[in-house]
Amino acid sequence: MKDQALREKTIEISRLTLSRGLTIGTSGNVSARCEDGVSFLITPSGMDYDAIVPDDIVEVDIDTGGRTGRRVPSIETGLHRKIYMARPDVGAIVHVHPPLATGLAVARRPLPVIADMCALAFGGQVEVAEYGTSGSTELADNVVRALGSRNAVLMANHGSIGVGNDLDQALFIGDLLEKMCLTYYFATIAGGAVAITDEAINILKSGVGRTYGQPGEG
Template sequence: MLSSLEVRRQVLEAAREIYNSGMVIGTWGNVSARATDLKGFVITPSGMDYESLNPEDMVIVGYDKQVIEGRYRPSSESPLHLAIYLARPDVGAIVHVHSPFATAFAVAGVPIPVILEETAQVIGHEIPVVPYALTGSRKLAEYAVKTLGETGRAALLSHHGLIGVGASVAQALRVCYVTEQTAQIGIYARMLGPLKGLAEDQVKLLHEGFKKYGQKKQ
């Protein structure tokens, strides 16, 4: 079990990583993870430069929406994170980015098909589009939970960006990286001809195989 201090460190590290890798600009995007020793989750604070923050500056939000600990306001997307944690006991961490290629699909309102083996392995489904609702709103949280369903790993937020979920921060990050790569290659491949997704049985085979191969049982 991870202590809340360790979770704070992981959340901050991931926030710095999404910034340094160009998946967000400025203070957009956010990261959260369940604090297993508390009744809530650790999330990045709202509108703060990730480089200047310390693990202690992360905010802990309870499952009853109240801030448990933190001197700053939590990310404005906290309602979205909270709704996913309440709906999905299997989700231990959430990463939200505005990466350009995935967001291009989100703007076009087009789901990202499973065109790569790693998309099948890590995500295992096409990445659907959540209907538009204002950022930070409860409607957006509701739509996102519905679109992710019981097992979804990633979803595109219309005119906005991408959310990736996983059992750990590392998994949620990997979901975002693989989604962005799939979107980038999808757009390039589309210039050469129509996009062909992998067959459903192949996707299933790859996804199941990957779970057994390198990951902890979830």
């Protein structure tokens, strides 16, 4: 079976979205770009993550949208495909429906850069994609537009998306987004969130003066 290890990793990450409270039931979807760069793997539609096996993961051609596999892929396959087409740097996508990020999305409020990690991990303010019904081309186009070059986006009245170089990073982005939304709620209750200045954001993103981590390890 093609990309066996990547299929198993996709299942692992899907199950982690459940155990971490980022989604419930069979909702949400996870995908990863294949090593050949011309296709991606995505979770099947409406299946219990705990019951999925590698052969249930569907392969989708990025250029044509043609699919290979015994299952019907996620309803948001078109959305994932459009992100991969627009962002060659993206290696994986995690779409979930966590309560706090979804709350902001329902309120149609973007998440400002309220902490260093927002600039470093998300690449800037997390915008809200305009509403589109699930599985629609309209939703896919809106998400790609709102995501831009950043790594996270909120989906109006729907949920959130995290993208990354690989599945672990995409899950980290989704997890961090939910935690930053919680911080934002607390700050709002405490009197109002104060965003980091654009100058500070540019410094953080440029890496000037960065000393975190071990020398030679990124």
